[in-house]
Amino acid sequence: MPYALAMCIATGVAVFDMLAQSGVPRANTYRGSPMPTLRPGYLAFVSIVLATLPTLGMTITLNPLPAQDSAIQVQLTYMGTMPASLAGSVRTNATSPVAVGSHLLLVDQTGFVYQRDVGGALTTVFTPTDAPAGLSLMGEKILNVVSNQAGNALYVAFTSATTPAGTPVSISPRGNASAYQVIYRYDFDGTSVSNPQPLRAFAVNPTGHTGGGMAVLDDGSLLFTTGDHGDAGEDGRSFAQDSVSHLSKIVQINPSTGDTTIVAKGVRNVQRLAMTQHEGKTYVDFVDIGGNVAEELNTVLLADLLDPTRVENFGWGRNSTDNLAREGTFYIDANGQAVSAAPLGEAGFLQPLAQWGREAQSFVAGTGSISCADAFRNIDTLFGDLPSGTVYAIQSRNAGLLADVRRVNLVDATLHATTLSALAGGRPDPRFFCFADGSAGVLLERTGDFYRLAEIASIPEPSSLLLCALPALLLLIQHSQHKRRGSAPVPCDADEPWSGLWGQAR
Ligand SMILES: [Ca+2]
Numbered sequence: 001m002p003y004a005l006a007m008c009i010a011t012g013v014a015v016f017d018m019l020a021q022s023g024v025p026r027a028n029t030y031r032g033s034p035m036p037t038l039r040p041g042y043l044a045f046v047s048i049v050l051a052t053l054p055t056l057g058m059t060i061t062l063n064p065l066p067a068q069d070s071a072i073q074v075q076l077t078y079m080g081t082m083p084a085s086l087a088g089s090v091r092t093n094a095t096s097p098v099a100v101g102s103h104l105l106l107v108d109q110t111g112f113v114y115q116r117d118v119g120g121a122l123t124t125v126f127t128p129t130d131a132p133a134g135l136s137l138m139g140e141k142i143l144n145v146v147s148n149q150a151g152n153a154l155y156v157a158f159t160s161a162t163t164p165a166g167t168p169v170s171i172s173p174r175g176n177a178s179a180y181q182v183i184y185r186y187d188f189d190g191t192s193v194s195n196p197q198p199l200r201a202f203a204v205n206p207t208g209h210t211g212g213g214m215a216v217l218d219d220g221s222l223l224f225t226t227g228d229h230g231d232a233g234e235d236g237r238s239f240a241q242d243s244v245s246h247l248s249k250i251v252q253i254n255p256s257t258g259d260t261t262i263v264a265k266g267v268r269n270v271q272r273l274a275m276t277q278h279e280g281k282t283y284v285d286f287v288d289i290g291g292n293v294a295e296e297l298n299t300v301l302l303a304d305l306l307d308p309t310r311v312e313n314f315g316w317g318r319n320s321t322d323n324l325a326r327e328g329t330f331y332i333d334a335n336g337q338a339v340s341a342a343p344l345g346e347a348g349f350l351q352p353l354a355q356w357g358r359e360a361q362s363f364v365a366g367t368g369s370i371s372c373a374d375a376f377r378n379i380d381t382l383f384g385d386l387p388s389g390t391v392y393a394i395q396s397r398n399a400g401l402l403a404d405v406r407r408v409n410l411v412d413a414t415l416h417a418t419t420l421s422a423l424a425g426g427r428p429d430p431r432f433f434c435f436a437d438g439s440a441g442v443l444l445e446r447t448g449d450f451y452r453l454a455e456i457a458s459i460p461e462p463s464s465l466l467l468c469a470l471p472a473l474l475l476l477i478q479h480s481q482h483k484r485r486g487s488a489p490v491p492c493d494a495d496e497p498w499s500g501l502w503g504q505a506r
């Protein structure tokens with residue numbers, strides 16, 4: 001917003017200058033006393049300082065540029081509430097719902113999956129007692145669920161203390177694993193699952209960053225994101241950048257053999273993958289939750305991800321070549337603190353499509369993203385923040401450029417301004433998703449309430465309009481005073497451009 005305001009002021013300056021140069025008289029006295037006369041040079045100087053502030057902020061503080069206010073307006077319409085599984089003020093430990101066919105699957109990580117049909121009726125698909133033999137569910141019992149394109153198979157990531165016999169297991173080199181993420185494939189008839197097939201198990205530290213993003217490809221293989229198994233105040237260590245371990249990777253799992261292929265490395269804690277379409281191409285989008293510096297919105301062409309000649313590197317963890325770890329477009333030390341800025345477009349790494357920082361918040365954790373087929377007009381991708389419920393958007397995607405992160409204004413069904421924390425009555429933990437009809441949605445963990453999101457007409461920006469008009473208004477007032485009092489104008493002194501600032505009466 002400061003940049004936009006500065007541009008408005010600069011525009012006003014230009015108009016002011018043009019009028020001054022074309023001979024419009026300007027008064028410099030008021031009631032017979034010297035009056036300060038606003039000079040274009042002074043205003044231009046202020047404009048330049050304002051316009052430069054964001055850049056200065058990034059250089060000096062090693063933080064992402066602040067998110068910007070915007071005129072983007074999204075309306076929430078209440079659609080339903082998932083059953084509660086938790087006692088107390090927080091009703092669920094939900095992750096993002098999943099559209100399957102014309103239905104929606106509501107996923108509670110305490111171990112429940114519900115199917116909601118288009119009429120709103122709920123059917124219980126899975127409870128913890130339905131766990132396959134050989135599993136001892138614990139922690140986030142169901143980490144995530146995803147379906148294939150046909151909607152007749154579900155892939156479920158469980159957290160378990162045990163693995164079923166005969167299942168291939170990826171062992172963690174980090175030494176802190178005490179559980180397994182076990183991936184199953186189920187047949188799904190729309191309301192119930194059957195024929196559980198264990199595909200692969202990954203040793204995991206269930207109290208660290210556990211990732212859990214999933215997407216099914218057309219060939220039935222599964223993309224799965226693993227976390228770094230660490231906690232805050234770290235740099236991801238070397239495991240995130242190695243080409244062997246499953247930590248901090250996107251792996252592709254063969255559904256027949258359970259074999260895994262590392263297709264990307266250097267992700268920190270990606271909880272959701274979104275397959276999106278832009279200009280006829282398929283992308284994999286995801287938010288990577290940051291440590292101390294930058295939340296990331298990332299994207300990669302699916303074709304690039306699956307091209308085996310290059311393993312995409314998203315930067316997290318200590319790279320063996322230069323010993324540097326990357327968060328957003330910054331290098332960080334072993335304690336997770338930013339130490340310097342990386343060059344934009346750094347060779348060998350995929351930098352974020354967009355990034356945002358802490359600003360006034362002490363705790364930030366990105367959530368999303370969604371780019372639903374039939375939801376938005378001026379929004380390219382929507383995402384947000386778990387603890388505060390702030391909703392963000394980018395409006396375009398340009399490879400190699402950091403997109404501006406804009407704050408989205410929310411209104412309720414009666415067009416009154418609202419926030420996700422107000423709707424939830426506390427920390428909302430929004431989980432974004434796309435409905436089966438291509439519209440956008442968000443579910444709040446605290447209440448289990450979920451809403452449809454629809455972009456509506458942008459709100460006017462009166463403050464910007466006022467500031468744009470301010471220089472012209474000043475000019476009119478001065479001109480009016482001059483005409484009323486008959487005082488002679490002081491011409492702008494090109495040789496001494498600052499002399500007119502405190503112009504003298506003649
Ligand atoms: Ca690749």
Ligand SMILES: [Ca+2]
Nearest residue numbers: 314315316328
């Ligand atoms: Ca990154």
